[in-house]
Amino acid sequence: xxxxxxxxxxxxxxxxxxxxxxxxxxxxxxxxxxxxxxxxxxxxxxxxxxxxxxxxxxxxxxxxxxxxxxxxxxxxxxxxxxxxxxxxxxxxxxxxxxxxxxxxxxxxxxxxxxxxxxxxxxxxxxxxxxxxxxxxxxxxxxxxxxxxxxxxxxxxxxxxxxxxxxxxxxxxxxxxxxxxxxxxxxxxxxxxxxxxxxxxxxxxxxx
Numbered sequence: 001x002x003x004x005x006x007x008x009x010x011x012x013x014x015x016x017x018x019x020x021x022x023x024x025x026x027x028x029x030x031x032x033x034x035x036x037x038x039x040x041x042x043x044x045x046x047x048x049x050x051x052x053x054x055x056x057x058x059x060x061x062x063x064x065x066x067x068x069x070x071x072x073x074x075x076x077x078x079x080x081x082x083x084x085x086x087x088x089x090x091x092x093x094x095x096x097x098x099x100x101x102x103x104x105x106x107x108x109x110x111x112x113x114x115x116x117x118x119x120x121x122x123x124x125x126x127x128x129x130x131x132x133x134x135x136x137x138x139x140x141x142x143x144x145x146x147x148x149x150x151x152x153x154x155x156x157x158x159x160x161x162x163x164x165x166x167x168x169x170x171x172x173x174x175x176x177x178x179x180x181x182x183x184x185x186x187x188x189x190x191x192x193x194x195x196x197x198x199x200x201x202x203x204x205x206x207x
Contacts, residue, residue: 002100003107003197004123008115009130010159012140014175014182015111018130021179021186022109027193030099031111032092039091040065046091053083068145075154089118107197116160116168125200128189129169132176134162 007022009015019029040047042063050065051058054073060066074081100108109128112120121127132140134156141152166172171192173185 001201002103002105003125003193003200004100004110005107005126005128005193006115006121006124007109007111007128007130008113008165009175010132010137010162010165011113011155012137012144013130013132014140014179015113015130017175017179018128018173018182018186019109019111021183022190025187025190027107027109027190028103028105029109029111030096030103032096033111033113035092035095035099036088039088039095046087049087050084068147071155072151075151075158081158106201107193114159116165121168126170126193126196127168128171128173129165130173130175131162131166131169132174136176 007015007019016031019031023029040050047065050070054070058066058069058073070084074084096110100110110124112118115121115124115127137156138149138152141147141155142149147155171189173182173189175182
């Protein structure tokens with residue numbers, strides 16, 4: 001059984017920067033966002049269901065999902081968000097379990113942006129929160145996606161609060177600084193997680 005470190009944080013906190021650093025250290029990474037994209041690729045049943053529900057205008061000219069437009073639809077309508085989640089969450093969880101079962105490593109980083117919102121904390125052995133200020137989040141959302149400040153604010157409001165997220169954390173990485181400043185902290189966490197995983201795996205073998 002894998003020792004699972006769930007990596008979470010608000011949108012724009014830099015979860016990908018952190019997970020990529022762990023990957024460079026040889027740690028397997030399973031990213032819920034990547035899986036969420038895989039299950040709605042052209043030709044999938046999930047994408048067909050989304051097109052049937054929202055109409056063909058939800059697609060890009062090349063036939064892929066227009067994620068920006070979909071985001072606007074669901075953040076303005078809680079019923080639509082619920083419908084989409086009920087479609088995608090089972091597919092994402094099934095693929096996550098398949099990938100976890102295939103990994104042979106002391107521990108794995110499981111990137112889950114909505115870990116707390118979707119009540120998934122119990123599925124991890126440890127929770128690592130990437131933390132930034134609200135101002136940093138707004139700036140990064142608008143710069144990355146071209147979102148308006150109004151939409152960026154709506155996106156933040158739909159996620160759990162910073163204070164709530166931090167209350168679930170076993171470890172916290174502040175990412176208001178440069179990626180270079182993060183790496184020594186990640187290396188320290190890597191050694192810590194190897195030790196925890198070693199203890200966990202020994203206990204598992206003794207059962």
